[in-house]
Amino acid sequence: MTISRSTEPVTRFVADGFSRWPLDDSVPLVDHTVGGLLELRARERGDAPALVGTSHGSGELRRYTYIELHTEASRVARALLGAVRPGEYVAIWAPNVVEWPIVQYGAALAGVTLVALNPVLRAHELTYALNHSGAAALIHAERSRDYHLAAVVGSVQSDCPGLRTVVNLSEWDDWLGGADPEAALPEVAPDSPGMLQYTSGTTGVPKGVLLRHRSLVNVAKLTLETADAEPGAVAYNPLPMFHTAACVIGTLGPLWLGGCVYLAERFDPASALDTMRREGVNLLFYVPTVLRAIIELARTQDDPPALRTVLGGAANVPRVMIEAAEQLFGASVHNLFGQTELAPVLTMTRRDDSHDDLVHTIGRPLPQVECKIIDPATGGVQPLGVAGEICARGYQQLVEYLHDPEGTARTVDVDGWVHTGDLGAMDDRGMITLTGRLKDLIIRGGENIAPAEIESCLAEHPAVIDAVAIGLPDEKWGEAVGAVIHLRGAETVGLRDELERHCRERLASFKVPQRWFLVDALPVTPTGKVRKFKLLDAVTAGELSPLK
Known part of the structure; x- marks a missing residue:
């Protein structure tokens, strides 16, 4: 297993006085599908731990090695192919149970596009997503906390004419047992769609963001490599799996490292700290609310876990939290920025960045992507230090907004630049400071x-x-x-x-x-x-x- 590191010097400057960051190709991209990468890791690290999480219904903690994870995901793929065809859409509607990433990998091996749905969606929201995506199958949990998902599915199923197969995770063993164990799995191309994510638009109508396998794998790879995360890292993922932060960075990132993910069904700071100590976690994925709660409780305890890398985003991290994470856990804190349309990371801070940069900026662009700041009125590139709309162009951008060519054309211009709708200013090191949003979200x-x-x-x-x-x-x-x-x-x-x-x-x-x-x-x-x-x-x- 080879982990690449960027050769980009920290002191690299933007040379011409304008806010445009050129593509850094010093770190290679890989041509893997999500399922192909899992298969590769199963061959390389078969008996190494890969996934730990809570089983649906029973609440039991399940542990999978890479061989076991690949075997179970292959069973899911064959069960899916008994009901749907490669290229069709399969939705998952469940909380953070261990079956979620197994379905994710199974869908990838089957060559179907996974539709990731928020388990708090109301009936009309679920109906919209199923019909808009044209999902041929839905895999759902019985409940999510006190919300009866199965009852909601029963109430909307007749309103979703394209939905041919519905699987309750309570029937997991029976469903997998009915699959043909000899069924051949299809060849899946890295540039084929692998995931559909729904994200809110300013109109209030959710947009279906279609993402490629190649984008998902490489964003996870480059994010974890840029963070200088250790090969074989043990990660704690408390983020909701229907978000790309969790199912891409928090799942495929450790897969790239050949590491293990502990998937938290529910976040509780006391349970999180106990788990980190017990499992030897050295990589934490966070949003600020999670990190703050963990820090506040850890301050009252005598044996905080030894974390090396703390990785997340959604808002700038206050200086006091950065310093506390360093002092309590010995960790390097990284701030990420991006959006679902970019699968989802565009920029991030590095291990050697100053506290001022961690507090006030969203870092520099990842390798293999171009970035520029434009005047929203004219489209011209802004001088350094002048705020404008952040735009990006690279391998990881969305295929399209599903069934929305006009929306796609508004977001991706004729030259291939994704207009993020976020405002920022770039300095002569390529560091970007967020200043606001064009999008009314x-x-x-x-x-x-x-x-x-x-x-x-x-x-x-x-x-x-x-x-x-x-x-x-x-x-x-x-x-x-x-x-x-x-x-x-x-x-x-x-x-x-x-x-x-x-x-x-x-x-x-x-x-x-x-x-x-x-x-x-x-x-x-x-x-x-x-x-x-x-x-x-x-x-x-x-x-x-x-x-x-």
Whole structure:
């Protein structure tokens, strides 16, 4: 097993005074599929530990070596091929049970595209994703916490005419037992689609981001190599598997290293620290809320785990957290930036970067990708230090937004550049500082939330004339969902509880507003567009009346 390292010097400068980072090809790309890489590791490291996680239903901890993982994934592939054809879409709707990555690998070996679904989706959201993707099969858990997934599936199945096969993970052994053990697995090309991820758009309609095997494998490879993670690392992954952060970086990254992943079904800081000590974890994947909780508890204990690499993103990490992670765990903290459309990492900080860079920047681009900062109005490349839209071009970008050629054309221009919708400024070292977003999204704890979806939900309530959803700074979540409401009448007693209940019945829980405000009228432009920055300013200044 060969691990490549970048030969790019840390002091490399952007030479011409403009914010454009050239492609660094000093680290090679590989032509593997997800299933092909698993097969390779099974041959190379057959008896080495590969995956540890909680089994669906029983709650038992299951451990798989690379040979065992490849064998089980091959059984899944053959079971799938008894019901669907290579090239079709197979959805998985489940929490972080050990079967999730096994299905991921099985789908890859079968040559089908995995549709990763959030286990808190409501019935209409699930129906949309299944019909939009054209999923031929759905594999689902019985429950996710107190949410009865099987009952929801039963209620929507008749509304999904393309769905031919439904498998409850409670029937796992019976389902696999019915597969033909001699069935041949197809040849899968590295450039074929491997995953469909749904991400919120500014319109409120989720977009299906289609990603290639080659993109998934190489982003995981280059991210872990750039972090200087150890071959054979033992990783702790508490992130939700339906996100690329977990199923790509947190799963395929350790696979590239020939390491082992401990998949946490639910995150609890006490359990996390116990697991890290017991399993010898030296690589942690995080979002800031996870890292903060682990640090706060570890400070009260005598034997913190010895972590070497702490890898994550979704928001800049405060200096105090970086210093605490270094002091408590002996770890190097890395800040990542990207989006689902980039599979999902574009830039990251390096092991030798300063604390100032870790706190204030999102690092430099990974190898094998170009990056530039443009003036959104003209498309011209900005001078160094001048903010503009971050654009990227490289092997890892999306194939398309499924069934949305217009949306794809808006995101990927005629020259192949992906327009991220994020604003940033580049310095002469290629370090990028985020300055804002063109996209009107709220990012709460790493979850992208479309304000339009919340606004449409609130507008259905008879007491509401108009509503605006905004992202408000929040120490725990990065952003909290705020709702600014224009009411029909003056009566507000019990209204907040009623509106929260109204939202919870129609929206995933993380989309429900946490803070509520009232206005007599919304500030609008001459064309009727709401001036959201005015509302943000008013909230910050304490000028809006809270709905209690």
